[in-house]
Amino acid sequence: MTDEELLDAFPGVRIDADNAAWHRGLLDHRLLVNRCDDCGRWHQPPRPLCPACWSRSITPTEVAGDGFVALVTALRQGAPQPGVDYADGGHALVAVELDEQPGLRLAGTVVGTPTAGIRVGDRVRALWRDIPGRLPRADFEIVAGADTAAGEGAGR
Ligand SMILES: [Zn+2]
Structure with a gap:
């Protein structure tokens, strides 16, 4: 799915680099929560850096729900x-x-x-x-x- 298709799927929703994976996951019925690669902390809502250790190494990772x-x-x-x-x-x-x-x-x-x-x-x-x-x-x-x-x- 292109970025344009993602934006079209969520009209009126502000989608940026930090929360794009979250929204792509919703379309696939997956909960993709950003997780810090350095300390392992999950954080939601999506942010560009880890609120625990300030790392910018973040990977959207599925949670079970x-x-x-x-x-x-x-x-x-x-x-x-x-x-x-x-x-x-x-x-x-x-x-x-x-x-x-x-x-x-x-x-x-x-x-x-x-x-x-x-x-x-x-x-x-x-x-x-x-x-x-x-x-x-x-x-x-x-x-x-x-x-x-x-x-x-x-x-x-
Ligand atoms: Zn961290």
């Missing part, structure tokens, strides 16, 4: 968007802490569970959905509740 809910909030109003329903307890917005590294988080929503039923510490995995009119991105689905995932999630 497994983790736990670190934060959940309910959006009760907002602009109309495909796949977003603000009714019935609000649209869930979560920060998922990935298993690859403490503090490495991705934002998304949880599908298949009512917003009121989502708990900090719930184990989740990435779930790709193709919704017409929406850019590709990973959502999440709960694979184990916070109470059954005790010790792995909340409190880490």
Whole structure:
């Protein structure tokens, strides 16, 4: 895919050298997070240098998309968007802490569970959905509740 095709795929999105791999990955349903070649730290959102050791040697590296809910909030109003329903307890917005590294988080929503039923510490995995009119991105689905995932999630 050329740079021009990538820009066309994400109209209105600012794509630069730092986040191009992230967006290319989304089109292939892969989560490519920038990782430092020198210290091994992952960082998201993409930056031109490692925030831990300032190295400029960065390689987009795939993460599995497994983790736990670190934060959940309910959006009760907002602009109309495909796949977003603000009714019935609000649209869930979560920060998922990935298993690859403490503090490495991705934002998304949880599908298949009512917003009121989502708990900090719930184990989740990435779930790709193709919704017409929406850019590709990973959502999440709960694979184990916070109470059954005790010790792995909340409190880490
Ligand atoms: Zn580093």
